Amino acid sequence: MSAFSPARPVRFSTGTGVIRALAPAAVLGALVLALWQVVVSLGGIQAYLLPAPSTIAAALVSDAPQLLAAAVPTTTAIVSAVVLGGILGVVGAIVITLFEGVAKVVLSLVAVASCAPIVALAPIFNAWFGSTSLMSKIAVATVAVAFPIVVNTTRGLLRVDPLHRELLDSLSGTRGQLLWFVRLPGALPSLFDGLRIGSTMSVIAVIVSEYFGGTAQALGVVIANSAAVSRFDLTWAAVALASAIGLALYALVALVEALVVPWRRALAS
């Protein structure tokens, strides 16, 4: 053993590591908010143009019951779409990978299609499922989530270390075993890349779909309606809440990734 250097210790980031990583962003965010507050109050900017952060915070508190009630169907739609789109995307990627010969062509087609603004389909889905149904929002967002996941996961599945392939060949491994032992675990990091993009897409797709009519009190409806009656403090408060939901979802995906793909962090350090 002495001839070898000792194992390099790998630092898995801890709670304090996360705090340290987020601290600069938090400080910067606080500075931006403070600057915003100062510019609005000293610059005499009208509230309907740009309300001060303090005004938005006040709306968040005073309209909390309405906002929280609105957040429920919106969050439900966002999370459902991430789960459904995730399943759809991974299954789609596996199916594409099974047709090895044409997989690359299909992948480029899907990648091109994924550039389409999926959320533009919202009025169509509203017509299909009913504009006030949760289903139409979930449907639009599911499609929006599935695309980046299909593209990223397929790329991951197709990228096989030639040595791993040769190893499986030398063991007379089946295609199924190559998929299960090599392709799928190797594609997990790419899958999570797709899932992180998808979770952002889901928030956008659901909120924008709700602009075209939503379940009675969804966040997108609150945003659209409050803007229509010039209650921009409420509009901004709803936007802030929607952002918070998006952030929380992103953090959740990152957490699941850290649990499912622990070796990735080991590589990064």
Add this chain to the structure above:
Amino acid sequence: MTTPAIQLSGVSKEFATSSGTTLALDHIDLEIPSGAFVSLLGPSGCGKSTLLRVIGDLIPPTAGTVAVAGMSAREARRTRQYGMAFQAPGLMDWRTVRRNIELPLQVQGVPRAERRARADEMLELVRLTAFADHRPRQLSGGMQQRVAIARALAMQPRVLLMDEPLGALDEMNREHMQRELLRIWRATGTTIVFVTHSVPEATFLSTEVVVMSPRPGRIAERIAIDLPFPRTDDTRVAPEFYAAESRVRSALHAVLDPYESVTS
């Protein structure tokens, strides 16, 4: 002598290229006795890696037959007679060291408890028991290569095919691994076919060195190395070693085209 571990008869391999076909291997006849440690030595492009892959049924020969333990190479691969190790360890980042070694057994359908027991046995053999639950990237290059060798040995293969497995290591690790490899070979009785372009490495490890000439790949000379075992670092400075190494070296130099600067 019982059935040879590996028997090649008239093996040729042509590759299609843009400018027609290239003959990579030209009528190779080779018999490797069971339990031998045979090195394939030659300059780059002599087809030694190709020959290794033909033996392992990873690429089919254009002509000729390969028999492994009395079976066809295809049958031998299907009944999992081969262990393989490559220049890079090729470990899977998503598996711990132990689970990397278990992989061939998993492919074979060995039950979990037996798999684990066998992996632990292999870990002991390559002296990495303490690192069983580490991730490959937490290990040094030499240690990773030992894990790869343990993985190749996990199925207790009849034949171990190694393609420059120590090529990426520095001199000190390399000599250490050579000793380890000989120890493992002697402990398991596996037949090893070892591709290298290092004269001292081939001489130190092998019972026989097969020197190959390039374009087309042919067997130029077969040199039996009858240095006694166990071979140690003392072996490397013994006069008999120099004599054997010199014979291998001159055989290699005889096949090098003087007009081409091919590194040996």
